[in-house]
Amino acid sequence: MVKATVSGTVGALGDYLKEQRTQSRLSLRQLAEQAGVSNPYLSQIERGLRKPSAEVLQQIAKALRISAEQLYIRAGILSPDDGVGGSVELAVLGDTGLTERQKQSLLDVYASFLALNAADEALAPADSDEPGEADVSTALSDQ
Template identity: 75%
Template sequence: MAKGKIGGLGDYLREQRLASKLSLRQLADLAGVSNPYLSQIERGLRKPSADVLQQIAKALRISSEQLYVQAGILDPREGLEGTTETAILGDPRLTERQKQSLLDVYTSFLAMNAGEGTARPPETPTAEAPSTERE
């Protein structure tokens, strides 16, 4: 996960809020977060959870993935990358800690596979069945 993009997220949120012609208070009400908390996010003082980003995205009527990229939660790579991360982050049945754990494991598997030059794990040899013939 990229770090140090909290300020970038705040600037992006402010731009989206102003483009939607919403005051800070209006967006906070629509997103279900407090006005001071949203202000801290916009000023780069707080890093919101994926759930809060999802609420803000819904209130702004933009894709939550855009906010995840701005927050450094998702890589902006094109193609199929991001769909697994998006599914994990968007699953309401998981806690924030569980989501982060799954993302960490997934990322480590991708890195391991990239190092091996393969996209799938190597086949494991199966044990041979013992012979039923008598010698």
């Protein structure tokens, strides 16, 4: 079921990118050149066959002159429910000192903490304290 959601997200992203490209009156080749990606790779993204990295999405957004954050949401990198616009995620994604793998690892750990806290809130009585150090260690070992 998770795989269907991921492929659905990638497909929706591809449809959105194609729509934005055609509205900008750019050919696939022109957008690929402006974004610094190969023509076949961009075609695969548009057809929902590839999930691009945050860096590639940022390059495409810049070439299309649209919000990179909107592409991150459509790609499932950011959640639209993040109250402050996903400031943690945006900070990680915008850090040029990190590799793509490091960025993804940090985002995965952050998401696991959020999920752990949500689960704790659902199970704990209203007057409970914050999760203890053992809970954080458990969350890290699950990675």
